[in-house]
Amino acid sequence: MNQSFEIAHMCESILSKIATDFVGLALQNREGPDVRWHYAAGNSNDKYKKITVRYGKGIAGKVISTGSPITVNNFPDNIYGKALEYPIMLAEKLLYAYAVPIFYKGAPKGVLLVGRRTNKPINEGEQNIVRQAALSLEGMISGLF
Amino acid sequence: MERQPDKNEISSYIIQSQEEEIKRIALELHEGVGQTLYSLYTGMQFIGNAVEQDEMKGYVSDMAELLEKTIQEIRLLAVELHPPTLTTLGLLPAMKSYLKLYTSTYGIEVELETSGKEVPLEERQRITLFRVCQEALANIARYADTVKAEMTFTWQFDHLSIIIKDKGRGFDKDKGWHQSTGLAAMRERMHLIGGEWHLSTKIGEGTVVELYLPFI
Numbered sequence: 001m002n003q004s005f006e007i008a009h010m011c012e013s014i015l016s017k018i019a020t021d022f023v024g025l026a027l028q029n030r031e032g033p034d035v036r037w038h039y040a041a042g043n044s045n046d047k048y049k050k051i052t053v054r055y056g057k058g059i060a061g062k063v064i065s066t067g068s069p070i071t072v073n074n075f076p077d078n079i080y081g082k083a084l085e086y087p088i089m090l091a092e093k094l095l096y097a098y099a100v101p102i103f104y105k106g107a108p109k110g111v112l113l114v115g116r117r118t119n120k121p122i123n124e125g126e127q128n129i130v131r132q133a134a135l136s137l138e139g140m141i142s143g144l145f
Numbered sequence: 146m147e148r149q150p151d152k153n154e155i156s157s158y159i160i161q162s163q164e165e166e167i168k169r170i171a172l173e174l175h176e177g178v179g180q181t182l183y184s185l186y187t188g189m190q191f192i193g194n195a196v197e198q199d200e201m202k203g204y205v206s207d208m209a210e211l212l213e214k215t216i217q218e219i220r221l222l223a224v225e226l227h228p229p230t231l232t233t234l235g236l237l238p239a240m241k242s243y244l245k246l247y248t249s250t251y252g253i254e255v256e257l258e259t260s261g262k263e264v265p266l267e268e269r270q271r272i273t274l275f276r277v278c279q280e281a282l283a284n285i286a287r288y289a290d291t292v293k294a295e296m297t298f299t300w301q302f303d304h305l306s307i308i309i310k311d312k313g314r315g316f317d318k319d320k321g322w323h324q325s326t327g328l329a330a331m332r333e334r335m336h337l338i339g340g341e342w343h344l345s346t347k348i349g350e351g352t353v354v355e356l357y358l359p360f361i
Binding site for chain 1: 251
């Protein structure tokens, strides 16, 4: 099984395991600091393929720059900054998102995001599943750098 | 008795002051802060080459990389605030450049069509048209739920017309008018440069924004 297929399979598997609407995997470009969405499951369109966020911008850029998880509840209420700074939430019409970093050689290089189109947060157990999946993905993304 | 400025003159003054301030900040970021950081970056590279300890070399290299990212951020922020092409090359080249950024930010393709020969506009007109187009496109990204949009520039000898169209969700015009100040602000901005702004929308069919600027 090649890496690409394994990663796509992992995204699909998270989608079914925790009954979420969207799962996406973003990675920092090999060259330069920009971040792109590479894989998605449950996506309602292909916008994610064209979206590039800058390091430190958008959910993916912020997770990579801080190396910490980010939760967005009831988007776009109570967000930091403007709704337009959250392109993946707009593109997929998400109201809730939980995004965790994926590390490569000790540095945050990727993001695993799960989202819902309703404002129903995932519970602690489900967050744990996402964190575990991010750990598993750490080994899989090595070939992409 | 001295004549008091009317509401339009005050709005125009506020918008113009805001734009001048944005331009000043953009220039200061690009020419001031950006240049200083670049000097620091080259200095850091110089130190990196001179240092012999591996650990320290790695540390200096990380700092230089961080500075490089910050410089890029500052440059992009300056361009976002006030695109320099708007002043140097004009409205159409600035819009073409913005559309590339728009597609890579929101994943929405915008098909741009132009006809006629571009007429040089006053800076106030260029900025206003650019900002109104930005607002219309931002509304598409936020509300239209579509992957495509169309933009048409028609240059005539006596006017410029710009049409921004999407086949997205559409909305209830009356409701939208009451919920968003963005629509009223677009219309107001166009009035202040002697232009017109029209909106037509139908739920499930999409939205059309039309801008009209006569050359007096």
